[in-house]
Amino acid sequence: MEVNRGGFVISLDFELNWGVHDVFRHGQYDENLYGVRHALPKILTLFEKYGIHATWATVGLLFAETKDEMAHYLRGIPVKYEKKRYAAHLQLANVGENEQEDPLHFGKSLIEEILRTPHQEIGTHTFSHYYCVENGQTEDDFRADLHATMLISADYIAPMKSIIFPRNQVNTSYFEACLETGLVCYRGNETHALYSPEKFTKKSRLLGAMKWLDSYVNITGNHLIRLEEMKRDVFVNVRSSAFLRPYCKRLSVLEGLKVRRIKEGMLAAAKTEAFYHLWWHPHNFGKHTEKNLAMLEELLRYFRELQTTYNFQSYSMHEVAMLCQQ
Structure with missing residues (x-):
């Protein structure tokens, strides 16, 4: 049988409270954050059961074992956001001394669980959940942040090859800095104006509502990726196809539409030898948790059907980049 050149790509933005401290009031999102300790191992169990290769883009601060270690690395990263509340440095005052004391800001034991599971890639989500298009920050600041990530993980995992930009703020001016640190690929946004990188401060309710609607009804297309277009760039864009929105009780009657929308994209990719890239956050x-896991397993069972029928394979982001190099 001829090898299919398309496949199913999964990536997760692993950040704990470092990714939401500037969005929610203190304690407002704790149920979701504490729930990661229960959900993440179950996600890994499903990945192993269905042979899923995935990329876990991890905030570098989660590698730290102590608060002092966090502070040591943060001192080397300038704080220049005009909106100072975006800076992880200010959150440090709310951090406990270690993972046992503070499971919302430390994550090394969870990283170890990921590493014990076959076919899982650890990528970077920057060190401090760094925002690449916000006012005030510079390319040199970004370089310092990437350097901190590489240093804190150097003796623990293989050099990272994939990056996912926090808030999907892809800044093409920073690609050279990424390549300098050995990164080879990133997750770009869907090719539609609705998903263009924007400053966090400029996001509107209408934009958010349109993205929600697109998750249930096909407004912007399936956003498939093809190997030929990825091969054009030195820094490979393993572009997003869809965000896996979590279960919402108020919209529970629409859950079937959301799952069907994703399945349609997966089927289209399998039939045309393209890639379909699904992503979400562990939180x-x-x-x-159980409803979200059931939704995920339904999608993974469908992946297995496509694998049998169309030789549709599972890939991490770096594995896709390696296909481009071949």
């Missing part, structure tokens, strides 16, 4: 599954 999205921290609440309504």
Whole structure:
């Protein structure tokens, strides 16, 4: 049988409270964050059961074992956001001394669980959940942040090859800095104006509502990726196809539409030898965990059907980049 050149790509933005401290009031999102400790191992169990290769883009601060270690690395990263509340440095005052004391800001034991599971890639989500298009920050600041990530993980894992930009703020001006640190690929946004990188401060309710609607009804297309287009760039864009929105009780009657929308994209990719890239955060599954896991397993069972019928394979982001090099 001819090898299929398309496949199913999964990536997760692993950040704990470092990714939401500037969005929610203190304690407001704790149920989801504490729930990661329960949800993440179950996600890994499903990945192993269905042979899923995935990329876990991890905030570098989660590698730290102590608060002092966090502070040591943060001192080397300038704080220049005009909106100072975006800076992880200010959150340090709310951090405990270690993972046992503070499971919302430390994550090394969870990283170890990921590493014990076959076919899982650890990528970077920057060190401090760094925002690449916000006012005030510079390319040199970004370089310092990437350097901190590489240093804190150097003796623990293989050099990272994939990056996912926090808030999907892809800044093409920073690609050279990424390549300098050995990164080879990133997750770009869907090719539609609705998903263009924007400053966090400029996001509107209408934009958010349109993205929600697109998750249930096909407004912007399936956003498939083809090997030929990825091969054009030195820094490979393993572009997003869809965000896996978590279960919402108020919209529970629409859950079937959401799953069907994703399945349609997966089927289209399998039939045309393209890639379909699905992503979410572990904390999205921290609440309504069992319903979210059931949704994920339904999608993974469907992947297996496509694998049998179309030789549709599972890939991490770096594995896709390696296909481009071949």
